Amino acid sequence: MRDPLPRTPVGLDGVVAAETVLSHVDGAAGRLIVRGHDLETLAGMPFEAVLALLWADLLPGSPDAAAIHTALGRARLRAFDLMLPRLAATEGLSPVEGLRLLLGALGDGEAEPHAVLAVAAVPVFVAGLTRRRAGQAPVAPDPARGLADDFLTMLRGAPAGAEAVEALETYLVTVADHGLNASTFAARVIASTEAGLFSAVIGALSALKGPLHGGAPGPVLDMLDAIGSEAAIGPWIDDALRRGERLMGFGHRIYRVRDPRADVLKGAVSRLRGAGNRIGFAESVEREALARLAAAKPLRPLDTNVEFYTALLLEALDLPRDLFTCIFAMGRMAGWTAHVLEQERSGRLIRPQSRYVGPMPAASVRGAA
Incomplete structure (x- = not known):
């Protein structure tokens, strides 16, 4: 029997679930x-x-x-x-x-x-x-x-x-x-x-x-902690990419180019430069990361996302991670x-359907009824 439900992408990618003016x-x-x-x-x-x-x-x-x-x-x-x-x-x-x-x-x-x-x-x-x-x-x-x-x-x-x-x-x-x-x-x-x-x-x-939604900015700072110094940036990133690790603050599920929020926050962060913060160091990490990502994954656009400069901005404001x-x-x-x-x-209840992929009852059980 033909399944009446169309195939749904995993994670609902591309599925329109609401109309909004927002x-x-x-x-x-x-x-x-x-x-x-x-x-x-x-x-x-x-x-x-x-x-x-x-x-x-x-x-x-x-x-x-x-x-x-x-x-x-x-x-x-x-x-x-x-x-x-x-x-x-x-x-x-x-x-x-x-x-x-x-x-x-x-x-x-x-x-x-x-x-x-x-x-x-x-x-x-x-x-x-x-x-x-x-x-x-x-x-x-x-x-x-x-x-x-x-x-x-x-x-x-x-x-x-x-x-x-x-x-x-x-x-x-x-x-x-x-x-x-x-x-x-x-x-x-x-x-x-x-x-x-x-x-x-x-x-x-x-x-x-x-952590897959709101918890990413903290790990950006953990990454900067692990890199530690200007001299270590390139080797650290190369080693992380060889191990197949994700560089925190780069790439986005939706944006195939640079996240516009990253540029807005970069401007805000630049005005906080100084006072002992590590904004300059982070900008060096960003430059090296983008260059190495482009070389390592030329067919997969991975640009700076909102978490990278969120982490820097909130850290510069002395807010705990x-x-x-x-x-x-x-x-x-x-x-x-x-x-x-x-x-x-x-006034409409959101009630999507699911596709059942589990086992069906045995035919003999159904017939016995």
Whole structure:
């Protein structure tokens, strides 16, 4: 009997599972479009302005950047109040696990718009978790500050410099949305069941926790640690390629050319050069890696991806490596919430089919019935 289901590529490659106005990833051209804007044009905008763009027509009244700035400040205060009695419960958990637990405190009965509270809560929770781990008291939010500025202030206990705030804001904007990646798809599946926005974004965070999705920037720094010096770059890369090892921060599942986010973040990182960081060393590693990859794999385009300069930027901001996935979630929460709102409007349960490849019952058993 003919199988009625068409063959599905492993990993759903090439399968269209949703229609969206939010973002488009053109892997062949190395282009990321967010609501009609190329990423490069968004990179200098405040994070709140990008939220206004993503949430346009999805939140009541389509609030502008100024209104979102105000709403996020108020919501950070609410998140801080929710966090304080629950911080002790995060003892012994990793930062991602602690963030997941605290996000569970956001109940469906909250008066704040859920998308606003979800975005506002992440910087408050991550700063609080980090300070508790260091034996320091949490710092209350300042609702007058922008989200990136307030996060660094809550984390450090003192205002951050303008260059640091600008670099972090550029990062948050750059990773705000990126098509139907694993965590965003997970969020849309959960949203399609009408489980609620908080359930959907917690599911997205759980998907991001996996090392094949959100855990790559840390290993980039591990690679730089292993190389160690300028003189060792070439021999180390040659040896890694001979062993068939992957060079962290190079190549991407979607992009067949350079990841546009890498160029945006490289510009942000360049403004942080100095102060004892190793940006210059990493740029040397990038040059040698690209040259050797091109020679070793001429038919397989492997260019710099977003994780390479993410690692450098977050390290230059003195953020611990085990926070990197949480910082990624801080930016991507913008896209997750927008996709959840968009999916909820469709009112359609996501229910794909699977192909059964297991054994069939024996004919004699069926006949005996």
